[in-house]
Amino acid sequence: MTGELAMIVAILVPLAGAGLIAASHRHPNQREAATLVTASALFILVLSLLLPVMEGERPATTLWQILPGLSIALEIEPLGMVFALVASFLWIVTSVYSIGYMRGHHEENQTRFYVCFAVAISSAIGVAFSANMFTLFIFYEVLTLSTYPLVTHHGTDEARRGGRTYLGLLLLTSIAFQLLAIVWTWSVAGTLDFSAGGILAEKASPVVLGVLFVLYMFGIGKAALMPFHRWLPAAMVAPTPVSALLHAVAVVKAGVFTVVKVTVYIFGADLLAGLEARQLILFVASFTIIGASLVAMRQDNLKRRLAYSTVSQLSYVVLGALLITDSSIIGSGIHIAMHAFGKITLFFCAGAILVAAHKTNISEMDGLGWTMPVTMLAFLIGALSIIGLPPLGGSWSKYLMILGAAQSEQYIFVVVLMVSTLLNIAYLIPPVVRSFFVLPGNTSGARPQINEAPAACLAAICVTAAGSIALFFFVDSLYALLEPIVMVPG
Amino acid sequence: MIAAHYPALQIALPLIAAPLCVLLRRGTWAWLVTVAVSWTALYVSVQLLLQVLASGPISYELGGWAAPWGIEYRVDSVNAFVLLIVSGISAISAPYAYKSVIHEIPEHQHYLFYSAYLLCLTGLLGIVITGDAFNVFVFLEISSLSSYVLISLGKDRKAVTAAYQYLVMGTIGATFFLIGVGLIYAMTGTLNMADIANRIDQVQNTRTVLAAFAFITVGLGLKLALFPLHLWLPNAYAYAPSVVTVFLAATATKVAIYTMLRFVFTLFGTDFALDVTLLAEFLMALALVGVFAASITAIFQNNIKRMLAYSSVAQVGYMMLGVSFFSVTGLTGGIVHLFNHAMMKGALFMALGAIFFRVGSVHIDRIRGLGKQMPFTMFAFVIGGLSLIGIPLTVGFISKWYLILAALERGWWPIAGLVLLSSLLAIVYVWRVVEVAYFRDPPTNHPKVTEAPLSLLVPTWILVLANIYFGVDTTLTVGVADTAAKVLLGLGQ
Numbered sequence: 001m002t003g004e005l006a007m008i009v010a011i012l013v014p015l016a017g018a019g020l021i022a023a024s025h026r027h028p029n030q031r032e033a034a035t036l037v038t039a040s041a042l043f044i045l046v047l048s049l050l051l052p053v054m055e056g057e058r059p060a061t062t063l064w065q066i067l068p069g070l071s072i073a074l075e076i077e078p079l080g081m082v083f084a085l086v087a088s089f090l091w092i093v094t095s096v097y098s099i100g101y102m103r104g105h106h107e108e109n110q111t112r113f114y115v116c117f118a119v120a121i122s123s124a125i126g127v128a129f130s131a132n133m134f135t136l137f138i139f140y141e142v143l144t145l146s147t148y149p150l151v152t153h154h155g156t157d158e159a160r161r162g163g164r165t166y167l168g169l170l171l172l173t174s175i176a177f178q179l180l181a182i183v184w185t186w187s188v189a190g191t192l193d194f195s196a197g198g199i200l201a202e203k204a205s206p207v208v209l210g211v212l213f214v215l216y217m218f219g220i221g222k223a224a225l226m227p228f229h230r231w232l233p234a235a236m237v238a239p240t241p242v243s244a245l246l247h248a249v250a251v252v253k254a255g256v257f258t259v260v261k262v263t264v265y266i267f268g269a270d271l272l273a274g275l276e277a278r279q280l281i282l283f284v285a286s287f288t289i290i291g292a293s294l295v296a297m298r299q300d301n302l303k304r305r306l307a308y309s310t311v312s313q314l315s316y317v318v319l320g321a322l323l324i325t326d327s328s329i330i331g332s333g334i335h336i337a338m339h340a341f342g343k344i345t346l347f348f349c350a351g352a353i354l355v356a357a358h359k360t361n362i363s364e365m366d367g368l369g370w371t372m373p374v375t376m377l378a379f380l381i382g383a384l385s386i387i388g389l390p391p392l393g394g395s396w397s398k399y400l401m402i403l404g405a406a407q408s409e410q411y412i413f414v415v416v417l418m419v420s421t422l423l424n425i426a427y428l429i430p431p432v433v434r435s436f437f438v439l440p441g442n443t444s445g446a447r448p449q450i451n452e453a454p455a456a457c458l459a460a461i462c463v464t465a466a467g468s469i470a471l472f473f474f475v476d477s478l479y480a481l482l483e484p485i486v487m488v489p490g
Numbered sequence: 491m492i493a494a495h496y497p498a499l500q501i502a503l504p505l506i507a508a509p510l511c512v513l514l515r516r517g518t519w520a521w522l523v524t525v526a527v528s529w530t531a532l533y534v535s536v537q538l539l540l541q542v543l544a545s546g547p548i549s550y551e552l553g554g555w556a557a558p559w560g561i562e563y564r565v566d567s568v569n570a571f572v573l574l575i576v577s578g579i580s581a582i583s584a585p586y587a588y589k590s591v592i593h594e595i596p597e598h599q600h601y602l603f604y605s606a607y608l609l610c611l612t613g614l615l616g617i618v619i620t621g622d623a624f625n626v627f628v629f630l631e632i633s634s635l636s637s638y639v640l641i642s643l644g645k646d647r648k649a650v651t652a653a654y655q656y657l658v659m660g661t662i663g664a665t666f667f668l669i670g671v672g673l674i675y676a677m678t679g680t681l682n683m684a685d686i687a688n689r690i691d692q693v694q695n696t697r698t699v700l701a702a703f704a705f706i707t708v709g710l711g712l713k714l715a716l717f718p719l720h721l722w723l724p725n726a727y728a729y730a731p732s733v734v735t736v737f738l739a740a741t742a743t744k745v746a747i748y749t750m751l752r753f754v755f756t757l758f759g760t761d762f763a764l765d766v767t768l769l770a771e772f773l774m775a776l777a778l779v780g781v782f783a784a785s786i787t788a789i790f791q792n793n794i795k796r797m798l799a800y801s802s803v804a805q806v807g808y809m810m811l812g813v814s815f816f817s818v819t820g821l822t823g824g825i826v827h828l829f830n831h832a833m834m835k836g837a838l839f840m841a842l843g844a845i846f847f848r849v850g851s852v853h854i855d856r857i858r859g860l861g862k863q864m865p866f867t868m869f870a871f872v873i874g875g876l877s878l879i880g881i882p883l884t885v886g887f888i889s890k891w892y893l894i895l896a897a898l899e900r901g902w903w904p905i906a907g908l909v910l911l912s913s914l915l916a917i918v919y920v921w922r923v924v925e926v927a928y929f930r931d932p933p934t935n936h937p938k939v940t941e942a943p944l945s946l947l948v949p950t951w952i953l954v955l956a957n958i959y960f961g962v963d964t965t966l967t968v969g970v971a972d973t974a975a976k977v978l979l980g981l982g983q
Contacts, residue, residue: 067891067964138882145881155929164925171917175880176910183894183906211903 003052003059007074007129010045010084014038014122018115025111032099035114039092042121046081046088053081054481060131069190072138075131077194078482079264079333083257084128086340087250091121093460094245097348100456101241104355113153113239117246119146124250127257133182133192133266136258137174140222143254144170150242151235158237165234170221173228178219181212185266194261196487198268209267210277216262217281222255223318224311225281226288233307240351243303248310248343253336256317260332264485269324282322286416288315293423300361302350305427306343312420313339313386319413320401326486328404333482335397338385338471342394345382345464346428349375352453352461362431369436371451374458376435378465383428385468388421393471493537497550497563500534500573501616503527508608517591517600524604525584531615532581535573539970542570549621557682564621564684568974571825572618572748575832579740580611586840586949587733593847594645594731603643607737609636614745623671623757624681626749627664630713633745634660637738641730652725659712659722666709673702674757686757694762703766706753714746716810717780720803727799732843735795739802739839740832747809747828751821754813755978764816773814778908781807785915789922794852797919798838801878804912805831808893811909815896821975822968823892829967830877830885833960837874837953841867844942844950854923859932861924863939866947868927870954875920877957880913884961888968 017038024030052059053076060075076084098117102110123146126139144167152163186192188204200209221228235247263272272278289312296308316339320332352375353359357368369376381392388398398417405413452458471478492499507527511520541548547566551557565573587607595603613633617626638660642653675681677698678689693699708719715723723743727735754763763769784803791797809831812824842852844867849856861868877884890909897906932939941947960967 064962066962067888067968134882141881145876149928152929160925160929163929164921167921168917171879172914175913175917176907179890180894180903180906180910183891184898184903187895187898 003049003057003076004061004074006045006049007059007061007076008063010042010049010088011074011122011126011129013042013045014118014125017042018118018122021114021118022111028110031111031114032095035095035098035118036092038118039088039095042125043088043092046084046125049076050081050085053078056484062131066134070134070186070192071132072135073131073193074129074135075194076129078485079257079260080128080130082333082337082478082482083253084125086253086337087121087124087128090245090249090340090344090464093463094241094344096456097244097351097460098241100454100460101351101355102239104454104457105239107153107239109153112149116146116149117242120150120246120250124254127254130194132194133185133262136261137178137182140178140254140258141174143251144174144222147235147242147246147251150246151238153239153242154237156237162234162237166231169228169231173219173221176219177215178221181215181219184208184212184215194265196265196268198264198266198271200267201271206275209271210275213267213272213275213277214281216266217259217284217318220255220258220262222251223259224252224255224288224314225284225318226291226311229288229292229311232311233304236301236303236307240303240347240354243307244344244347244351247307248347249340252310252314253340256314256321256332257336259318260321260329263321263324264329269329269486272322272324278322278324282319282410282413285315285318285322286413288312289319289416289420290423293420293427297423297427300363302353302360302362302365302431303347305362306346306350309386309424309427310343313343316397316401316417316420319416320397320404323401323404323408323410323413325404325407327400327407329486330479330482331397331400331404333485334400334475334478335394337478338393338397338468341464341467341471342382342385342392345378345461345468346386348457348461348464349379349382352457355457356451356453362434365431365435367435367439369432370439371449372435372453373450374452375461376432378461380432381465381468383432386428387424391469391472393468393475395472396475493541495550496534496538496541497548497565497619498552500531500538500577500619501563501612503530503534504608504612504615508605508612511601511605511608515601517597517604520601520604521584521588521591524587524608527608528577528580528584528611531577531611532574535570535577538565539567539570539574541565542567543970543973558680558685561625562621562682562684563619565619566977567970568751568825568977569618569748571970571974572744572828573615575744575829576611576614576618576741579737579832579836582836582949582952583733583736583740583840586736586843586946589943589945590732590843590847595643599643603640603731606636606639607734609633610640610737614741617745618748621683622681623674623683623686627668627671630664630667630749633742634664634713637734637742640734640738641726643734644729644731646729648725649729652722652729656722656726659719663709663712663719666705666712668709670702670704670706670709673698673705677702683752683757687759690758690762694758699758700766703758703762707750710746710750710753714743714750715803715806717776717783717803717807720780720784720806723803724796724799727802728793728796732839732846736836736839736843739799740836743802743806744828744832747806747813747824751813751825751978755980760816760979770814770816773810774905777807777811777814778905780804781811781912782908782915785912785919788919789915791919792854794854794857794923795839795842797923798835798842801916801919802831802835804916805835808889808909811905812893812896815900816979817896817899818972818975818979818981819892819899820896821978822971823889823896825974826892826967826971827889829971830889830960833885833953833956834874834877837870837950837957838878840946840950840953841871841874844946847946848939848942849936854926856933856936857923857927858930859927860939861928863932864941867942867950870947870950871927872924873954873957875924877961878920879916882961883958885957885967887961888964892968
């Protein structure tokens with residue numbers, strides 16, 4: 001199969017899977033098998049594209065022209081490759097996990113759940129492979145709409161409220177700001193293609209460019225820059241597998257991925273370097289990093305704490321991209337993968353705790369380490385990766401970003417990253433400590449029985465935790481893959 | 491041979507079929523005639539459009555009488571496109587009518603209904619195709635009078651009041667229009683549009699012509715429901731029978747807008763219109779205020795038909811906004827939105843008609859849980875709604891794209907921002923319905939509801955798919971709208 005075809009098929013496979021899942025709604029086993037087969041097929045497809053891309057090939061194809069000069073087109077470049085790999089691999093893991101979770105938790109409307117999930121993944125892959133901003137925007141919106149039924153899955157008042165915030169904020173930012181920015185870009189540059197070095201140089205006055213840049217950054221609501229971050233905690237009413245894959249990986253990463261794409265391929269480092277607005281957004285990102293961490297510390301609900309942690313971590317990627325040094329941009333690309341593995345582990349653990357122990361709050365987790373040892377150890381690994389300690393993947397991306405901040409002599413951002421690391425420790429380690437070292441008062445002396453989550457859940461947790469460790473050792477190939485994105489031709 | 495007479499056939503056919511329905515006196519027969527005529531009309535307008543695109547405007551002298559004395563039918567890319575919209579919507583809603591009419595209208599009135607429907611179709615097609623200013627008025631009255639009848643046939647007794655309200659407003663509008671045409675005739679001595687366009691230059695600085703312009707724009711403003719002259723529309727749409735709402739919402743205001751375009755751009759001329767102090771600014775302000783006021787009002791409606799009716803007023807605002815830019819991009823946006831809005835409102839009102847058919851009400855409380863009970867109907871509503879919001883890959887997106895582009899072209903980016911902000915209001919009112927239908931349990935004190943019959947679903951879905959198809963393949967819509975915009979601005983044929 002040629003790269004062009006593989007790329008199109010990769011987007012179609014999850015959609016076909018959605019059809020299969022819907023068709024087998026009366027047979028849960030068949031339905032889950034369909035999910036797993038689809039997920040595996042997708043991953044193999046994406047993997048088959050990896051080698052050509054590493055060798056420098058850029059499969060590209062134009063599917064359809066909607067208006068003159070405005071087309072739906074696909075192209076793979078390294079950053080999209082990383083995003084697609086992460087999303088498709090973690091979909092397999094999440095599917096295994098979902099089966100354990102959804103059955104263990106006796107969720108309703110499971111068919112709708114799996115169908116929407118598959119559509120969401122299809123659009124995430126579409127975001128990753130988009131060759132221009134217009135195509136990306138389409139998939140970006142489909143991603144929003146297809147995840148809405150997942151957020152409101154439970155259908156309760158709380159879920160509906162959460163769904164309203166979710167859809168409202170994401171559509172507000174994408175339509176009012178991002179779409180405006182896109183049309184504007186088109187009207188000044190005459191193209192929306194992602195191209196190395198950007199497309200906006202000398203196309204508009206610095207003021208217009210500044211406004212455009214701010215519109216893009218806030219318009220990409222999925223990157224959750226404050227003050228447009230509220231949708232992410234609101235999305236936590238969704239079942240845990242959704243929070244894990246979509247709101248720690250696919251959706252939010254689609255956001256920061258878009259930020260990096262816009263930075264590198266629409267504006268270009270040279271143009272951005274002289275833009276006042278970049279400085280503004282750098283501070284917004286820093287504020288988000290610190291602010292969200294502080295809020296996270298005060299959350300007792302585990303999933304909400306993780307959500308605010310995600311908000312903070314997403315701004316790392318934005319910060320890294322906007323520092324526009326080679327190492328910080330590659331660092332933010334790597335962070336997309338590192339944070340994905342770390343955070344999905346943490347969410348899996350939160351879900352496992354809910355299924356096995358029926359607990360959602362950190363204050364109830366005393367002694368849980370003894371009943372759920374595997375889960376809590378995995379939690380520790382995930383937490384350490386987010387904090388950025390070796391030998392875990394997260395340490396590399398943080399290192400590269402700090403290096404970038406130092407290289408560009410913007411020491412204040414070094415400080416921001418350092419302080420944030422301390423805050424990470426402050427909000428991620430206490431749950432672990434509590435679960436192992438604080439024993440509930442009433443079970444005096446007696447060691448509690450082991451009561452772990454379903455096997456499918458545990459398997460998924462172990463895979464992602466092991467992944468966080470493995471990424472520490474194999475980071476060089478990731479670095480090599482991403483290196484071309486900072487090379488501007490000529 | 492017959493191809494040369496297509497312009498006449500377009501009008502003659504429904505006009506003859508209308509009394510034929512009265513003679514047949516049987517609902518089913520009348521319905522069959524209506525379907526046959528609608529489909530033929532669609533065929534004819536497609537042929538006309540192809541002819542125009544291939545070999546330029548068609549001029550047809552009715553009865554062989556030459557222009558200044560006889561009536562000329564003149565088809566160019568602008569009205570060929572509108573003919574296509576009107577006959578296309580009629581062709582899709584006629585099959586839909588069968589079950590819906592049986593459900594909503596007493597049997598002894600069926601043949602009268604179809605007769606009025608065909609007259610309305612005649613009127614609308616006639617307004618569009620004619621090249622004679624007075625003839626426009628004649629057809630305007632035919633379509634208006636028949637639509638008063640159609641609206642008053644609604645099941646709810648308020649339909650009669652709504653029709654009366656429309657009658658009063660519509661008559662004022664038509665009278666204003668006629669006064670305007672009369673003044674033009676007094677000044678130019680002709681009623682043929684092409685002749686008027688040639689002769690008006692010599693008298694265009696007179697106060698009489700200016701008064702004619704004012705009467706005509708205000709008169710048509712009433713007919714096209716330009717804010718704040720829209721007050722007749724929400725009730726008329728809300729209480730009319732479902733099919734009538736579909737048909738009128740998708741065609742009537744479009745035809746009025748076309749007439750406005752024709753008079754402002756072709757007859758008076760762009761230069762004249764731009765000379766009128768603050769006209770462009772005034773239209774733009776009205777359009778924007780209309781978009782926001784109507785959208786906000788829509789949010790607070792509990793009758794979903796009324797809600798969509800207010801949304802129609804807002805959409806008219808978008809079309810007029812496109813016009814008010816007086817640029818090719820803006821006009822393209824406005825004209826393409828004529829077509830696109832017909833697609834989305836047609837689909838939405840058809841879905842509502844299907845709901846009314848099963849549930850007997852379109853109150854927001856009664857659609858609880860319909861997402862599960864009428865999955866195909868509700869999903870059609872969702873896609874129609876997304877198109878209304880302007881999500882990419884739907885027709886709504888294409889319209890918004892051109893409107894924003896037109897604003898940015900002039901450097902008016904706050905206007906572009908306002909257009910986008912107003913789409914957010916559409917999200918609010920569309921999502922209110924979606925949420926209730928999908929995430930609320932069905933009411934327990936009412937009998938269980940099943941999916942609508944195929945004869946309602948198929949036309950609905952044809953329009954829904956058209957929303958997607960023309961949102962992806964814009965060669966026809968944008969292509970023709972672009973040509974039409976250039977014709978109107980005098981930049982090409």
